[in-house]
Amino acid sequence: MEWGMKNRLSRLIQADGKALFLPIDHGYFQGPTHKLEKPGETIKPLLQYADALMLTRGVLRNCVDPAMDKPVILRVSGGTSVVGEDLANEAITTSIQEIIRLNVSAVSMSVFVGSKYEHQSLTNLTKLVDACEDYGIPVMAVTAVGRELEKREARYLALCCRIAAELGARVVKTYYCSENFEKVVEGCPVPVVIAGGPKTETQREVFDFVYDGVQKGAIGVNLGRNIWQTEHPVAAIRAIRAIIHDNYTPEEAQSLFEQVKAGKA
Numbered sequence: 268m269e270w271g272m273k274n275r276l277s278r279l280i281q282a283d284g285k286a287l288f289l290p291i292d293h294g295y296f297q298g299p300t301h302k303l304e305k306p307g308e309t310i311k312p313l314l315q316y317a318d319a320l321m322l323t324r325g326v327l328r329n330c331v332d333p334a335m336d337k338p339v340i341l342r343v344s345g346g347t348s349v350v351g352e353d354l355a356n357e358a359i360t361t362s363i364q365e366i367i368r369l370n371v372s373a374v375s376m377s378v379f380v381g382s383k384y385e386h387q388s389l390t391n392l393t394k395l396v397d398a399c400e401d402y403g404i405p406v407m408a409v410t411a412v413g414r415e416l417e418k419r420e421a422r423y424l425a426l427c428c429r430i431a432a433e434l435g436a437r438v439v440k441t442y443y444c445s446e447n448f449e450k451v452v453e454g455c456p457v458p459v460v461i462a463g464g465p466k467t468e469t470q471r472e473v474f475d476f477v478y479d480g481v482q483k484g485a486i487g488v489n490l491g492r493n494i495w496q497t498e499h500p501v502a503a504i505r506a507i508r509a510i511i512h513d514n515y516t517p518e519e520a521q522s523l524f525e526q527v528k529a530g531k532a
């Protein structure tokens with residue numbers, strides 16, 4: 268692997284082999300998402316606990332201090348919206364020149380396997396990989412399900428992750444599933460990070476699935492709403508960080524969460 272590619276990946280994936288990516292890219296198809304109306308304010312207390320920030324160029328340019336020292340994963344696919352016809356009908360939205368100009372550590376884009384736009388999104392991935400590999404920039408593929416959340420089961424996720432890795436993604440982001448998640452990770456030759464999905468009823472559910480996912484081989488998370496849409500985002504990110512980087516159990520994470528919430532840690 269070239270030095271530049273290695274250097275960027277090592278900024279994202281920490282020395283312990285683990286990673287906590289904080290995504291705030293939801294506005295690219297959802298508009299001003301709840302608790303993300305002012306992304307710059309949302310991330311202020313959280314950034315110090317994240318290993319990287321995932322977002323679009325518009326939010327990066329307008330809401331994030333260029334002097335911040337966290338690596339950026341730039342979302343470069345889009346062109347659809349929640350009120351449009353089909354979320355899978357995405358294009359690549361950012362040129363390689365812009366990607367380089369913004370000095371990002373990686374880019375990310377969605378693939379929609381099994382959808383009407385499967386071929387389009389997968390060839391978007393291969394073209395992006397070709398452009399980015401020339402400059403040592405890793406591509407993180409997001410295995411997206413659009414509105415069909417029920418698709419989040421092991422056989423489908425394993426298929427998506429493997430295809431994304433075969434086509435050149437350096438990291439794959441996918442959903443956690445409670446059954447056979449280890450098969451998803453084992454079938455994917457590149458590191459896997461878990462997406463959070465819609466906000467859960469309890470914080471403990473998040474600690475449980477992050478813990479189980481990491482035990483089964485994920486290197487960490489790319490998890491947004493279950494941090495910044497919660498009532499106690501700092502407590503949430505610190506507890507999740509402790510599971511990923513300090514091997515906390517869900518019980519220990521819950522206890523840390525309560526302590527931070529109470530101002531005791």
Ligand code: 5RP
Pocket residue numbers: 290291292293321409462463464465489490491492493
């Ligand atoms: C949106 C994304 C998000 O980055 C991803 O879904 C993670 O965020 P969350 O934990 O809120 O699901 O790729 O398309």
